[in-house]
Amino acid sequence: MPQPDTSKHPALVVETLEAGYEPGLPIVRGACLTVQAGEIVAILGPNGAGKSTLVKAVVGLVPVSSGRTLLFGQDITRLAAHRMVFQGLAFVPQTENVFVNLSIAENLELAAAIVKADRDERLPPVYAMFPDLARQRSLPAGQLSGGQRQMLAVARALITRPRLLVLDEPSAGLSPKLVGLVFDKLREVRASGVTVLLVEQNVKAALALADRAAVLVEGRERLFAPAAELLADERLAALYLGRHTGRQPSGAVH
Numbered sequence: 322m323p324q325p326d327t328s329k330h331p332a333l334v335v336e337t338l339e340a341g342y343e344p345g346l347p348i349v350r351g352a353c354l355t356v357q358a359g360e361i362v363a364i365l366g367p368n369g370a371g372k373s374t375l376v377k378a379v380v381g382l383v384p385v386s387s388g389r390t391l392l393f394g395q396d397i398t399r400l401a402a403h404r405m406v407f408q409g410l411a412f413v414p415q416t417e418n419v420f421v422n423l424s425i426a427e428n429l430e431l432a433a434a435i436v437k438a439d440r441d442e443r444l445p446p447v448y449a450m451f452p453d454l455a456r457q458r459s460l461p462a463g464q465l466s467g468g469q470r471q472m473l474a475v476a477r478a479l480i481t482r483p484r485l486l487v488l489d490e491p492s493a494g495l496s497p498k499l500v501g502l503v504f505d506k507l508r509e510v511r512a513s514g515v516t517v518l519l520v521e522q523n524v525k526a527a528l529a530l531a532d533r534a535a536v537l538v539e540g541r542e543r544l545f546a547p548a549a550e551l552l553a554d555e556r557l558a559a560l561y562l563g564r565h566t567g568r569q570p571s572g573a574v575h
């Protein structure tokens with residue numbers, strides 16, 4: 322059967338999504354986002370805003386109560402998480418994103434096996450993009466530094482050849498220098514034709530990386546604009562500081 326033409330659709334559309342962990346207690350409350358093919362889009366916002374819950378809902382890890390998500394025009398709203406990869410969506414969670422007892426090579430081979438792909442075909446281009454991982458391929462992932470481990474998590478995702486790569490705080494716990502290296506790699510990933518959606522706490526670095534960014538507060542985006550515009554927007558700091566509700570600061574702008 323011919324595949325529908327997905328080339329003219331945005332990579333991802335999130336339409337008034339409502340999602341949460343318990344029925345009747347939505348954490349994501351009407352979030353709307355569009356990620357155009359080829360873009361890098363960042364989701365910013367204070368701690369507890371629902372950023373992780375939003376991306377987990379998109380990738381099928383948190384139940385959606387209303388709204389929908391479209392991946393290149395295809396409705397993926399209630400697709401099981403393990404099927405997303407076959408639709409071209411890969412997710413890098415914030416933690417536990419590699420198998421620490423397996424070697425780098427085994428981590429990558431497992432990712433190839435999950436999508437039933439030939440590892441001899443899939444691993445070499447990924448090793449070419451991550452020469453440090455290639456050099457240390459026999460090393461257990463648990464022995465990698467935080468930055469290298471994050472690189473491995475991205476590499477595992479790329480083995481599946483996603484069209485959209487979703488990452489939850491890939492810079493968490495990394496020094497500014499390592500954040501720079503991980504973000505440079507994400508620029509390379511985008512240059513290779515993969516659309517990128519990432520959650521970030523590191524506002525300045527994220528706005529330097531992303532084309533556009535959304536600021537999520539209480540489960541809904543309050544701003545969604547080109548990164549350069551957001552950098553100059555005084556409402557950005559106000560949202561982080563909780564001034565919209567008159568609450569105490571709930572997160573910091575780095």
Ligand SMILES: Nc1ncnc2c1ncn2[C@@H]1O[C@H](COP(=O)(O)OP(=O)(O)O)[C@@H](O)[C@H]1O
Nearest residue numbers: 342343348366367368369370371372373374375
């Ligand atoms: N597994 C879970 N079960 C129940 N509530 C959760 C769970 N994970 C997060 N939450 C709640 O959802 C809200 C948003 O959390 P989260 O999406 O992690 O925010 P962020 O990523 O923006 O810091 C918080 O109030 C948090 O307590």
Ligand SMILES: [Mg+2]
Nearest residue numbers: 372373374520
């Ligand atoms: Mg989070």
